[in-house]
Amino acid sequence: MNAPMTELAAPAALRVLFEKQRLRAAAQAQTTAEQRVEKLKKLLDYLMVHQEEARQATYADLRKPAAETTLGEIYVLTSEIKYTIKHLPRWMKPQRVPTPLSALGTSGYVQYEAKGNALIMAPWNYPINLALKPLVSAVAAGCVAVVKPSELTPHSSAFVRKVIEAVFAEEEVAVVEGDAAVAQALLELPFNHIFFTGSPAIGKIVMKAAAEHLASVTLELGGKSPAIVDETADLRATARTLAWGKYLNNGQTCIAPDYVLVHNSVKDKLVDELKGAIGAMYDPEGRGMMASENYARIVNQNHFERLQRYLDDALNQGAVVAVGGQSTPADRYLQPTVLTHVTERMKVMQEEIFGPILPVLTYQTPTEAVDYVNARPKPLALYVHSRRAARADYFLKNISAGNALVNEVLTQFGHHELPFGGVNNSGIGKSNGFYGFQEFSNPKGVVKRKFGTLRFLYPPYTERQQRILGWLVKYL
Template sequence: MGATVVQLTDSKKQIQHTHRVFKDQNRAFRNNPMPSLTERQENLKRLKRALLNYQERLVEAMDRDFSCRSRDESRIAEVMPSVQGINYALKHLDEWMKPSKRHVSVLFRPASNKVYYQPKGVVGVIVPWNYPLYLAIGPLVASMAAGNRTMIKMSEYTPHTSALFKEMIEGSFPEDLVSVITGEAEVAADFSGLAFNHLLFTGSTSVGKLVMRAAAENLTPVTLELGGKSPAIVSSDVPLADAAQRLAFGKAFNAGQTCVAPDYVLCPADRVQGFVDEFRTQFSSMYPSLRDNDDYTAIINERQYQRLQGYLDDARAKGAELIEINPARENLKDGTRKIPLTLVLKATEDMKLMQDEIFGPILPIVSYSSLDEAIHYINDRPRPLALYFFGYDKAMQQHVVDNTLSGGMCINDALMHVAQDDLPFGGIGDSGMGHYHGREGFHTFSHHRAIFTKQRFNSGKYVYAPHGTAMHKMVYRMFIR
């Protein structure tokens, strides 16, 4: 009872603090609604310096939050793309900020049309637990490049990373420019209800619906980066070692706790056993042991661990064949929160792991008899955040591209589309809406303001009342045809 009261009191304080910061950022934005290129560049450089100075401490904090988070994975997937994203924005920001000239019809000349890219104001960012650094820095870079003020709500499930990230930001920026908010779920719920000028949420589809509902009360535009069941298609002729190696990397990375992790594999029926054998070989070469292997990440917390164990128990009870890949045959059920990468054969639609996003090191394999059957299987389900196709036949590649829809796609790779600075990242349908990264991130957090300009000569007077003149009739003959 006492702990609950303390938590509620802390949450109330956090909410009060959040509202004060929100007011301060709005006030600061009104005082400087169009930061210069130099200001934005300096802010980005300051963020980069802070990130480089804190990188080892942040890697350590993420390791503590997961109980075992591969430090190299944290560098590869969190620190490196964050730094590269800043570098890319610095290189291209001058170009992005320039107004774009647009065509003016003869009917309206002499005049000019331009689109100006202006900051929206105060941006809210809600960060998930699976990549707590990169999914905070990425939106912050886009928001900052666009000239906005930014408030970032970190996940309560990564307390060490959240606290350190807050320390890093507070030591680098004034609170009315960038602020980090921590706290429990009730703080996040209140945060999503603030009248931001844009709100970006990364997380589950179910919570994304709640965030969008809260944002709708203020007509706040939202970018939702959700998840879903991202499929991988193994073609009939791709070398199985190639597909298995890249899929093993994509599924084992962060122990499958990645929104774009391959969720299930569609494999030709006559190649399933070969794929299983190759997958086992490839995974075992990357992770010869699991228990004390710092390269193999643990499940974030007990709740998520039990959820995944429940999926396995449910599949086993309903007749699935589970193939655990545990090369050293170690006991992992002694509090490590590590789960061997488990392939699931004979999966059926009534199994939980075929209904929900798995978000862990479990990979169902579904057989198919033709490529079109695999495509129909995907299209019969909600649109995924990512789709992976493995096959070197370019006609087959194009056939899959043309006949499926997903947020993003890799051909003969997994996960890597997310790290491309000049590609937009985002979902479609149940997997989200909106895009960011690179140029698209700048545009997401900018208001595209259309400005039509005339000077002294006014050609428009020729269509002013009184109507029915010879000039009107000539204009109609010229432009209504």
């Protein structure tokens, strides 16, 4: 039986747990594909059986609609596990590489080996998915792991603990619950790899702590992901797509469109379409959006008040509410909101919003839009909406972002064949499928000599060797 989580949260107990896993790490790294697949199958079976419990947990924490939990918490996980089970035996095989002429007589390959002790620090916005999806990759790579779920979503964190305790021995995977002090105590331990999902500000703290032990890191952060809408876009389809991507989980999604840059000639039409799309999704019967069973809530009062401050600040500086704007503090309810007449001085354009407020700005030329985005930290996602392939390609080629989508939003996170992650301020490292497996692995290059030797290059150095080296430099 795993120790009670309250006991595990003490620094001394955390070190004991870490050492227990460290002693297991070498054996875990030697497990076969079949053994790792068996663990992943057990994890999949547990999740399939306990879906309703997961939905109840996220509803208790975020009032998340059941469909959103099924899609954003369960399906993303189960599909990742199935994909990993299917491909893991191939990923674990040595990957042969061509032999350059300079290495004649040898063969080479890449062997993926587990990094060892892993720490997974999960956020509160998708509390089950973002705790367990990195774990799938860690298990596939052969790592032992400690999972630290968010204390802001206690029901979901308790579910994560139940899942892990039902599937893994504590020396393989353990859950440690607690607040920021517990997180800091974990960061003081010499983990080999840290996988953190959260804000850039905390990501910097994690990276500094990792540097003390020269641990590698995966930082899935966030930032202000733009949606660029040009004058050729299908505005009705674009509005529906943006409204879904923005207000899913009440805007508490790191890859949600943070603001819209729309060509000034179609701004009014897009805003009208956004209003219609929001109404169709969250108030189709005209009973008021607060009564909607399809709209989640802000995670806690602190975040609600933060968002209210952003909104008040924008309105005080001249922003106009085009859609929504109403709130009920006691219910942590903030209506899906669209703002126009937004300026750079407003907090909604200075900070990642992480809530249901969508600023709409305008541009006149593609170059202006590119310059606007590039003047800011690189985003986690870039969303381009256009019916001109050449125009979309222009934005893709000239704006750096973790991922980029054309006429679509959010789906990059569940695309197993694509690397998911940020760049610079929006993140370091990638996840999804093989890229997640690789993140928890050391790709060890191996060279084996089959015939011949390099003794002709050993000292003492002669004129003949100098000629050989000159030939190598010139031709190889």
